[in-house]
Amino acid sequence: MRIATILLAGSAMLTAACTSLTSPEPVVLPNAMEDYVLAAVVSPARPEADTARDEARKPEEIVLFSGVQRGDVIAEIAPGGGYYTRILAQTVGPEGKIYALMPSFFASRPGGLDGINAIAEQYGNIEVVVVEGYDTLTLPQQVDLFWTTENYHDLANGDIAAVNAGVFRNLRPGGIFFVEDHSAPGTGTSATSTLHRIDPAAVVDQVTAAGFVLEAESDVLHNPADPHDASPRDFDGVSDKFALRFRRPE
Incomplete structure (x- = not known):
């Protein structure tokens, strides 16, 4: 489903040199990706529950490392409470798009989509997509970037080869697959279902x-x-977490 509403991205952006977030004065739109990402992170549209986690999650550094660009089309795997969905939606701007890929077991719960739908109502470039399985995923278009944070270890409990093949298939040549997760070095995949962590070397291999x-x-x-x-x-x-940026060859 596509839920269109008022788009905050771009029109409310602020750079570090700007005045108060609540200033009625016109703001100067940023040109560098650093400014777009910073504007998304400091946006007053983000809830306090999210910003309270910023010190631990370091969203500005992570988004910049991921390679997200203005205007990108991003497929976000299992966005959960939408911590990164909001940031990514504002970062890519009105010319970009986010496919929020929600697992069907979430959607089948009473109110399971209420949270992500509310976020989609807040931005105009988010499309909520319910998926039966990431291994059989087919999107309407090839995307610029696949994004998964703190849930690759869950995907690894299933047919991870099929999941990664699906990501490859739905990603444009030259596109990025970004993975961030809880680290369990030296364990391979033995801790994925017990400690909810994964060995970064296993992710690289897969x-x-x-x-x-x-x-x-x-x-x-x-x-x-x-x-x-x-x-x-x-x-x-x-x-302890790791972040990896993969690219589909041209």
Whole structure:
């Protein structure tokens, strides 16, 4: 379903040099991607529950690392509460688009789509797509970027080869597959269903086996104090996470 409403992206953007977020004065639209991303992160449209998580999740650094560009069409796998959906929608702007790919088991729950639909009503460039399985996914168009944060380990509990093949198929040549998740180094895939983490080396092996090329790694979310022996929900602190940027060859 496509829910169109008032688009906040672009029209309310602010740079670091701008005055108050509530200023009635016209704002100067940014030109660099750094400015677009910063404007999306500091946007007053984001709820306090999201901004309270920014210190741990470092969204500005992560979005910049991912390679998102103005005008991109992005497929976001399992957006959950929409933490990144809001940021990505404003970053790509009115000429871009977000496919919010919601798993069908979520949609089948009473009110399961209420949250993501509310976000779609807030922006004009989000289309909510209910998917039976990411392994059989077919989108209306090839996208510029696939995005998954903190849920690749769940996908790895199923037919991950088919999922990665589906991402490859629905991504344009030269497009990006961005993966961020909780780290369990040296464990392969043995911790995916128990500790809800995954070995980044296993992700690299699986994604490159689908035909992607690993382009870059980021340690901006690395936490050496994490012993990797508990679920992120049970760990008393910020879990150690990795971020990987893959590219489909031209």
